[in-house]
Amino acid sequence: MSEFVVEVKDLAVHFGRAGRFASGRVVKAVDGVSLELKRGQTLGLVGESGCGKSTLIRSLFGLTPVTRGSIEVFGKDITASSRSERKRLGTQMQMVFQDPYSALDPRMTVHEIVAEPLRIAGRYDAKAVAELLDRVGVSAEMAQRKPSEFSGGQRQRVGIARALALKPEVLVLDEPVSALDVSIQAQILNLLAELQSELQLAYLFVSHDLAVVRHIADEVAVMYLGRIVERGPKNDLFTAPRHPYTRSLLASAPVARPGAARTKHALAGEPPDAANPPSGCTFRTRCPIARDRCAAERPALGADTAHSAACFFPDVAAREMATV
Amino acid sequence: MAIAPTQSLPDSVPVLLRVTDLVIVTDTPSGEVTLVDGVSFEVRTGEVLCIVGESGSGKSLTMLAVMGLLPVGLRVTRGSIQWRGRELLGLRDRAMRGIRGKEIGMIFQDPMTSLNPLRRVGNQLAEAVRLHNKVDRKQALARVHALLRTVGVPQPETRARAYPHQWSGGMRQRAIIAMAMANDPDLLIADEPTTALDVTIQAQVMSTLEAAREELGSALVLITHDLGLAAENASRMLIMYSGRIVESGDVVEVFERPTHPYTQGLLASLLRDDSERAYAIPGNPPSPRNRPRGCAFEPRCAVARGQASCSEVRPMLTDRGNGVRSACHFASGPIPIAIGIRPSSAPSEEKV
Numbered sequence: 144m145s146e147f148v149v150e151v152k153d154l155a156v157h158f159g160r161a162g163r164f165a166s167g168r169v170v171k172a173v174d175g176v177s178l179e180l181k182r183g184q185t186l187g188l189v190g191e192s193g194c195g196k197s198t199l200i201r202s203l204f205g206l207t208p209v210t211r212g213s214i215e216v217f218g219k220d221i222t223a224s225s226r227s228e229r230k231r232l233g234t235q236m237q238m239v240f241q242d243p244y245s246a247l248d249p250r251m252t253v254h255e256i257v258a259e260p261l262r263i264a265g266r267y268d269a270k271a272v273a274e275l276l277d278r279v280g281v282s283a284e285m286a287q288r289k290p291s292e293f294s295g296g297q298r299q300r301v302g303i304a305r306a307l308a309l310k311p312e313v314l315v316l317d318e319p320v321s322a323l324d325v326s327i328q329a330q331i332l333n334l335l336a337e338l339q340s341e342l343q344l345a346y347l348f349v350s351h352d353l354a355v356v357r358h359i360a361d362e363v364a365v366m367y368l369g370r371i372v373e374r375g376p377k378n379d380l381f382t383a384p385r386h387p388y389t390r391s392l393l394a395s396a397p398v399a400r401p402g403a404a405r406t407k408h409a410l411a412g413e414p415p416d417a418a419n420p421p422s423g424c425t426f427r428t429r430c431p432i433a434r435d436r437c438a439a440e441r442p443a444l445g446a447d448t449a450h451s452a453a454c455f456f457p458d459v460a461a462r463e464m465a466t467v
Numbered sequence: 468m469a470i471a472p473t474q475s476l477p478d479s480v481p482v483l484l485r486v487t488d489l490v491i492v493t494d495t496p497s498g499e500v501t502l503v504d505g506v507s508f509e510v511r512t513g514e515v516l517c518i519v520g521e522s523g524s525g526k527s528l529t530m531l532a533v534m535g536l537l538p539v540g541l542r543v544t545r546g547s548i549q550w551r552g553r554e555l556l557g558l559r560d561r562a563m564r565g566i567r568g569k570e571i572g573m574i575f576q577d578p579m580t581s582l583n584p585l586r587r588v589g590n591q592l593a594e595a596v597r598l599h600n601k602v603d604r605k606q607a608l609a610r611v612h613a614l615l616r617t618v619g620v621p622q623p624e625t626r627a628r629a630y631p632h633q634w635s636g637g638m639r640q641r642a643i644i645a646m647a648m649a650n651d652p653d654l655l656i657a658d659e660p661t662t663a664l665d666v667t668i669q670a671q672v673m674s675t676l677e678a679a680r681e682e683l684g685s686a687l688v689l690i691t692h693d694l695g696l697a698a699e700n701a702s703r704m705l706i707m708y709s710g711r712i713v714e715s716g717d718v719v720e721v722f723e724r725p726t727h728p729y730t731q732g733l734l735a736s737l738l739r740d741d742s743e744r745a746y747a748i749p750g751n752p753p754s755p756r757n758r759p760r761g762c763a764f765e766p767r768c769a770v771a772r773g774q775a776s777c778s779e780v781r782p783m784l785t786d787r788g789n790g791v792r793s794a795c796h797f798a799s800g801p802i803p804i805a806i807g808i809r810p811s812s813a814p815s816e817e818k819v
Contacts, residue, residue, distance in 0.1 A: 191665035294751045295522075324521035324752075325692060329736045329745035336744070351666060358738040358745060395670040397695025399737050401719045410667040413635050 147215075148313055148345045149180040149203070149236070154212035156198050159418070168418040172198040174369035175212075177446075180313060183339065185346040187360030187377070189353060189392070193414055195369040196349050200315055203347075204238065205229050216313070234264065237306040241318035243298030247290040253301050254286040260308045275304040279334060296327035303334065307342075315347045320355060332359055353396050357381050365389050368414060368425040375450030385452035387430050387460045394464075424454070432459050483654055483686055484510040484533065489546035491528050491537065500755050502541065503528050504710040507784075510654060515680070515687045517701030517718070519694060519733075523752060524707040526690050530656050534573060535563045569599040572647030572685075574640075574676070576659035581643050582631040589627025592646050599650045614645040617682070618675050637668035641675055648679050655680060658690040673700065694737060698722060706730050709752055709763035712784060716791030727793040728771070729764045762795070770797050 156173040172195045180186055190196045201207040203214060205221055213220045216232045224232065240246035247256055257275055261267045276286050279300040290298055299319060306314055316335070320328040336359065338344060350356050356363060357377060364374040365388065373386035384390045391410045412429045415421055421428050427437040436455055445451035454460065491503035503525040510516050520526040531537050533548055535555065548555040550566060558566075567573070575581050583591055592614065593607035602610070608627070615623035618641040631639060640660060647655055660676060661669035677700065680687050689700055697704050697718065704721055706714040706729065714727040725731045732748040750767040759765050761778045771777035774796070782794040 191667065296751060325694070325733060326521060326736055326748040327751070329738070329747035330749075332738075332745050333747055353666070354738045391667060395667045397669075397673075397693060397699050399694040399698045399722070399734075401698045401722050403698070410671070413637060413668065 146181060147179040148182050148217060149347070150213075150215040151176060151178045151199075151203075152213045152215070153177055154199070154202060154214060155210040156195075156202050156207055157210040170418045171369050171420070172417065173202065176366075176369075176371055177212075177444075178364055178371065178374070180345040180347055181361075182312070182345050183343040184361045185339065185348050185359055187356035187363040188347060188349045188366060189351065189356055189363060190366035191351060191414065193368075193417065194366045195417075196366055197317070199366075200238075200317055200347075200349060203236065203315060204233065234309045235311050236313040236315065237309065237311040239299075239302050239306045239314060239316045239319045242322050243295055243302055244290075244322070246302055247298055249290055252287050252289055253281065253293070256290070256301060257304045257308055260305060264309055272308070275307060276301075278338075279304045279307075294327075295323050296330055299323060299331050300334065303331075303338070307338070310342075312343070313345045313347070315349070317349050318351070319348075321350065321352060328355070335359065353381075353392060365392070368417060368420060370425065370453065371444055372426065372454070373452040374444065379450040383450075383461070385450070385457035385460065386426075386454045387432055387464060388426050389452070390460055390464045391429075391431075432456055432463055480511040480513070482509045482511055483551060485547075485549040486529070486533065487547045487549075489529060489532060489548065490544050491525070491532055491541055492544050493541045495756075497756070501758070502710055502755050503532070504758075505546070506707075506710075506712055507546075508705055508712065508715065510686050510688060512653070513684055513686055514703060515689065515701045517689045517691060517697040517704040518707060519691060519697050519704055520707035521692055521752060523709075523755070525710040526707045527658050529707075530658060530688060530690060534567050534571060534656065535560075536567075565599075568595060568652075569650045570653050572650070572652035572655045574643050574647045574655065574657040574660045576662050579631075579636065579639065579663070582639060584631050587628055587630055588634060588642055592627070592642065592649065595646045595649045610649070611645070614648060615642065617648070618642075618645045618679060619671070620645070635668075636664055637672060640664060640672050644672070644676055644679055648683060651683055652685055654686045654688065655683075656688045656690070659692070660689070661696070662691075662693075694733065706733070709758055710755060711763060711794065713764065713795070714791070714793040715784070716787075717789065720789050720791050724789075724791070726787045726791060726798045727764075727795050728768045730793070732767075732769075770795075 154173055154176045155171065158170045158172055159168050176199060178186060188196055198207060202209055209222045214222055216236060219232060221229050221232055253276065254272055258267055258272045261271065273283060273286065281297065281300050290301065293301065320331050323331060339346060348356065348359055360377050362375065363377050363380045364371045365386065367388050373380060373384065373389045380389065384393060395410065410429050415425065415428055422438055423441050424437040427433040430437065434456065442453045442455050444453040487507045489503055489506045490501060492499045492501050506529050518526045532543055543556055555563065582588065589608060589611050592611040593604060596602065596607040596610050611627060612623040615627060620626055620638060620641055634642065657676065661672050664672060689696065691697060701718050703716065704718050705712050706727065708729050714721060714725065714730045721730060722734065725734055735746040736748060738745055748767055753759060753763055753766065759778060761780050762771065762782050765771045765777040768777065776796045782796045784792045784794045786792055787798055
């Protein structure tokens with residue numbers, strides 16, 4: 144078996160293809176993405192709204208038809224699997240949602256919410272539910288209450304307990320702390336880190352918050368308009384980013400230090416229309432160092448090195464967009 | 468007039484807004500619940516004041532009360548809100564409308580819902596202009612185009628004819644800023660103006676807002692939960708917790724020498740890439756229904772452990788020197804120890 148628990152190869156998800164009512168516009172929401180999750184490790188996926196990260200997640204759970212490529216979960220390609228096989232693989236990969244206010248059924252008690260996946264799988268065990276809730280820090284007395292009596296942080300604990308009920312090996316976390324207050328975010332991040340080392344979980348941690356990703360991830364992938372533009376080990380990527388987009392993202396994030404030197408390479412403009420992307424490098428319309436070649440050819444992400452960027456001029460980016 | 472974010476204003480600068488001992492309550496079946504509990508502060512001409520707090524801390528309600536826009540069911544039971552020496556509480560709607568949108572401009576969090584989806588952007592903005600100025604439609608539209616150009620909307624004449632859904636989130640927020648600027652207000656109130664936006668767009672909108680503010684020479688009250696935005700944009704800040712101000716002062720002072728344990732905890736919980744564990748303030752903020760009798764932060768406080776004064780007596784805002792004020796019984800006592808709390812000692816097994 145490969146060293147990866149999940150391996151996505153050249154995945155593409157295109158919307159609005161052929162058909163009688165087709166507008167002729169094809170949106171390439173995900174366009175040639177490859178990524179790997181390792182046991183006990185966290186891959187951080189960073190990108191702004193509309194970059195395709197949600198579509199990517201949906202495709203991992205078989206919730207959207209895949210145009211091209213493969214998604215192997217424990218060596219089995221789920222894009223080519225039967226429904227029942229997908230269901231079985233599905234228990235090994237679970238999801239934690241962003242909004243703990245809408246992800247929990249308001250009519251169920253917290254105990255029932257965590258018990259539900261176990262009931263569906265036919266192995267309900269009250270003791271196991273109690274242990275799960277205890278592990279994520281929800282007291283036994285709270286377990287009989289409904290989510291409305293819980294704060295955002297407590298709800299997210301319940302969401303994590305539910306995701307862990309079937310003993311998965313992979314958690315996909317979609318902005319799991321974005322809706323939480325600063326003082327609570329750290330509690331949840333610490334809980335996730337503890338669970339990971341105890342259970343050897345692999346995390347795909349999707350977030351727009353660079354500070355959070357920098358804290359929790361081992362490897363980071365940066366997505367822009369359906370493609371991964373840079374990937375690498377966390378420290379390399381954050382200390383020596385090679386893609387101009389990554390550099391701009393890092394420079395745009397506010398720094399909580401008054402009087403900190405502000406070298407803002409504030410990006411001009413907005414992401415282009417995904418149905419009508421620019422030729423060549425899709426970032427070139429906003430890129431401060433774009434050259435003629437960027438419009439003519441599309442840069443590829445190198446597959447051979449641990450840290451690589453889909454950019455023709457990473458050294459120019461390093462020189463001209465240096466941050467203090 | 469540009470205010471360097473590192474210096475507070477001298478006392479000689481006139482006070483625009485003075486809020487004193489403001490109390491906001493709501494009625495529930497189980498009785499009156501106090502949501503904002505005795506908040507006092509002032510805003511001076513041209514300064515940038517940041518109100519930082521988590522959800523439910525009362526930061527938005529306080530400023531809604533200033534604008535006379537408290538939601539139905541909430542009321543002010545005590546205190547005063549003076550705008551240039553004139554009491555706003557109890558002012559007739561008509562008089563309030565003359566101030567709101569003219570002397571005080573407002574920018575809300577969600578650019579998706581602040582605009583009427585059924586009306587062209589330009590016409591909506593023109594209405595804001597005509598509400599306070601005797602100009603005809605054409606003159607108002609010309610002013611709108613000029614405003615949109617100031618906030619960096621390309622081809623304003625064309626874009627103004629579009630409907631809000633045809634604008635991106637960042638562009639809509641620029642339109643909102645333009646609308647707030649329409650009548651040269653002396654004070655802009657921005658409530659989480661960039662929370663709904665992506666980080667690269669956030670940077671664009673914040674610099675637009677700062678440029679607009681500088682051009683008008685107006686004061687800005689920025690309400691945010693983001694300490695980074697506060698550090699980058701404000702000269703002075705207020706930290707709110709559970710309906711009360713727990714610390715206030717010059718941004719540099721508060722960031723470098725926080726005196727309240729909550730402020731210290733917030734700053735310590737900022738994620739650092741070099742730490743294995745994040746520092747987490749244990750527990751959750753209290754519900755306003757059962758706020759502790761003494762200090763609202765006492766149940767989560769590392770300093771208070773077992774101190775009767777903390778659980779029984781509400782601390783008042785007290786001067787700590789260098790213009791910093793904080794509400795803590797022990798701010799001059801064992802507080803430096805609290806700064807020593809580092810990730811490794813953070814209690815994580817706390818039951819919630």
